[in-house]
Ligand code: C2E
Ligand code: CA
Ligand code: CA
C-alpha cells in the first residue's frame with residue numbers, strides 16, 4: 001500500500017481492507033490446508049564436484065485443490081506472520097526425516113536432507129520438534145541439515161549458538177542460507193557451529209557478466225575456506241556458472257542446471273537407476 005502522508009490514509013483504506021480480508025481468508029485456507037494435509041515437499045539436489053549428490057533440499061509446496069501446485073512465495077510469508085509456520089515446519093521436519101530414512105534404507109544414507117527454518121520456528125521448541133521428528137532414532141551424523149539465514153541467527157547470537165549446539169547433539173548440521181544478503185558479523189560467524197555457507201542465487205546469477213558478483217562469490221569461498229566451512233552455490237543454471245564456481249573450489253552446487261525441485265518419489269528411482277553418479 002502506498003503511503004503519501006497522513007491525509008491520504010483515508011483514500012487508501014478500501015484497498016487496505018481488501019488486502020487485510022484477503023490475508024485473513026488466506027490464513028483460514030492455510031489452516032484448512034494443514035488439516036487436509038495439502039502440503040508436500042519437492043527436493044533439489046546439491047551436487048558435489050564429482051557429480052555425486054551430497055544433499056537434497058526440501059522445498060515446500062501447497063497442492064491447492066483449485067489453484068494447483070503453489071510455490072512458497074504465495075503462502076510462506078503469511079504462514080510466518082500468522083505463526084502457522086510452526087505447525088507446518090513440524091510436518092516438514094517429520095517428512096524430511098522420513099525421506100532421509102528411506103534414502104538410508106536404499107543405500108543412500110550419506111545424502112543429507114536440508115530443511116529451511118524460518119525465524120518463527122527458531123526457538124527452544126525447535127529442539128523438541130526435531131527430537132520428536134527423529135522419534136528416538138538418530139540419523140547418520142549430519143543427515144539432517146538445517147538452513148538458517150543470517151537474520152535468523154544474528155537476532156540473538158548467544159541464544160542461537162546455544163540452541164544450535166543442542167541440536168548438533170541430535171546429529172543436526174547447519175548451513176547459512178542466502179549468505180551475503182544479510183549482515184553477519186564476521187567476528188560472530190566463527191562462533192556458530194555451522195558447516196556450510198550457501199551463496200545466494202542473486203550473486204550466482206550474473207557470474208561472468210558482473211565483476212562485482214564474481215568478487216563477492218570469490219570472497220565468500222575464501223572466507224569459508226579460512227573458517228573451515230564448505231560453500232554451496234544456489235541457483236546455478238549454466239555450465240559457465242558451474243565451471244566458474246568449481247574452478248574456485250565451491251564444494252557443492254545446486255540449481256536448474258541439474259533440474260527443478262521434484263517429488264521424492266521420482267528422485268529416489270532416479271538415484272537407484274544410477275542417473276546420478
Ligand atoms: P531458498 O531457501 O533460497 O530456496 C531456493 C529457491 O530457489 C527455491 O525456490 C528453488 O526452487 C529456487 N531455485 C533453485 N534453483 C534455481 C535456479 O537455478 N534458478 C532459479 N531461478 N531458482 C532456483 P522455492 O522453492 O520457490 O522457495 C522459495 C523460498 O521459500 C526458499 O528460498 C525458502 O526461503 C522458502 N522455503 C521453501 N521451502 C521452505 C520450507 O519448507 N520452510 C521454510 N521455512 N521456508 C521454505
Ligand atoms: Ca534454502
Ligand atoms: Ca531462504
Ligand code: CA
Nearest residue numbers: 178200201234
Ligand atoms: Ca536464496
